[in-house]
Amino acid sequence: MTPSPAPPDQPAGTQDIRLDTARLRVLAHPLRLNVLALLRQRGPSTATRIAAELGINPGSASYHLRRLAAGGLIVETPGRGTGRERWWESVHRQSIHDPADEPEHERAAGRAYAHAVALAAVERLRKAADEVPLLPAEWYEASVYSDFTMRLAPQDVERMRAEIFEVISAYRQGEAGAPHGAVPVSLQVQAFPVPGTVDLDVGDA
Structure with a gap:
């Protein structure tokens, strides 16, 4: 299950995008995912601000921004910047890719994208871990860094994923009335076989 796209009359940055093969290939890079x-x-x-935030050089940031723009995922911000300093913004709220729905010709691109998503999530979690000792008490107490191991079949994981996405969708619908002090919160949801417990399909990797 994936969240429903926002209505088409909503402004840029509030709609979701279902990734096609071309965009899957653009996003099959963990650094590019973190720029987005x-x-x-x-x-x-x-590019300069993004480079400082991610610890990369501005040339690398500019390259990844151009690739994202070529894929229709970001655009230049109207009315901002000069010839030497270009401002960029996302066109969509989030990217949607459901491996269960992907056609056969997208299989390789989908796996490469999923691989990059996992690597990008690791890097964002590392940066979050660096801030744990400095978090205000209310955010330290509200945050969670948990890891659960369960014995499940693929269909069980699919059902649990759908239930989790329903909860996320409900909270997202209430974002417009967020109270004072609300900030962007990163919720990482990962469910995968414990490494070494599944016979790998090497021929399809």
Whole structure:
């Protein structure tokens, strides 16, 4: 299950996008995913600002921004920037990719994208871990870093994923009335076989 797309009359940045093969290939890079995540979480930015945030050089940031723009995932922010400083913003709220729905010709691109998503999530979690000792008490107490191991079949994981997405959708619908002090919160949901417990399909990897 994936969240329903936002109505088409909503402004840019509030709609979701279902990834096709071309965009899956654009996003099959963990650093590029984290560049896009920054724009979605914090709003418009420049290559220089993104480079400082991610610890990369501005040339690398510019390259990944151009690739994202070529894929129709970001656009230049109207009315901001100069010839030397370009501001960019995300076109969509989030990307949607459901491996269960992907056609056969997208299988390889989908796996490469999923691989990049996992690597990008690791990097964002590492940065979050660096801030744990400095978090205000209310955010330290509200945050959670949990890991659960369960014995499940694939259909059980699919059902649990659908239930989790329903909860996320309900909270997302209430974002417009968020109270004072609300900030972007990253909720990482991962469910995968414990490494070494499943016979790998090497021929399809």
